[in-house]
Amino acid sequence: MATSLMSMLAQKTPSFQTRKGIIVLGLQNDFIANDGVLPVSTESGFLDNIRRFVPAFREFGEVIWVRTEYNEHGSALEVDREEVITSLGSKRRSSATDPKRSKRRCNAQPAQPQGPEDSTHQNGKTGTTLQDSDSEDEELFLARTSKRGPACIKGSKGADYAVEIQDLVSSRDIEVIKPRYSAFGSTSLLSTLRSRLITELYVCGCNTNLSVYASAMDAARSGIAITILDDCLGFRKKERHDLAIKRLVEIMDANVTTSTKALRDLETPSFGADDDDSSSDEDDDAGSIHLSVDSDEEDDEMPLPSSLSNVCSYRTDIAVLSDCTSH
Secondary structure, eight states: OHHHHHHHHHHHSOOOOOEEEEEEEOOBHHHHSTTSSSOOOOTTOHHHHHHHHHHHHTTTEEEEEEEEOBOTTTHHHHGGGOEEEEOSOOOOOOSOOOGGGTTSGGGOOOOOOOSTTOEEEEOOBTTBOOSSTTOOOTTOTTSOOSSOOOSSBTTSGGGSBOGGGGGGOOTTSEEEEESSSSTTTTSSHHHHHHHTTEEEEEEEEEOIIIIIHHHHHHHHHTTOEEEEEEEEEEOSOHHHHHHHHHHHHHHHOOEEEOHHHHHHHHHSOSSSOHHHHTTTGGGTTSOOEEEOOOSSOOGGGSOOOGGGTTOOOOEEETTEEOOOOOO
16 A cells, blocks of 8 residues: 555656756947947957857757846946956955855855955946945946946947847847846846756856856856856956856856867766756747846745745756755
């Protein structure tokens, strides 16, 4: 009788097929075009690598395009709560924990700076993003400085997708418009990922130390496994790029790889990933999703869909999700 009961319970236990996604950040005219407000260098070939990787990745998961649209009332009031990386030498401390707690990433906070060149800070108030009252950082594109206004102003050419990648955006992709550095700030992206059972994100785009860093940090805090595509990142200052990658690895257990290796691993999974890799096929005709600002509710306050009550948020390894248990 006991065996029969266990068999019945096993048959009725729901199984969830987790999925992958790639989030592509900041490929907009103000960052890519030569006449943009804050263009990054494209000499590394990161745009070409993205162009090769994204179409191939669609076989294995969702593609998420993220654009910034500056809104004077929304962006300026919200960015002061975000964390980005600069190297102005400020002594201001972040609200980070030490790397020892990185294994429990849902409770993790960014790490403490280790020196004057290791500056992680929260930025901005009412459009002015300064570490010291008399210091300006040109990279903080949501800030007004003495030399320029904010980048990616809503309705401007600078806020549009860069010409180089416009043809990559498919009707089946997810599109996100954000007013802040993080793609998870004031948008419904997190609830969308949860509803689609996306538990792993590949991250690419620009700038590494701003939108990429802030978005990857927020995703990791929510229990999403992060893989950084190092050859698909754009930046203006190499030392800030390096520091952002270092922080994500040490604090949030992020994996760092190249687009070539990532695609090879997806095509030849080492164990038990065949079903996961093909899980995106069923949504091919679902149509595009457009996410924008949600001024009434933050993602971190939104509950998990009821169907996800047994899905774990913690991991013991960056490539392996921990076993789920009922409480």
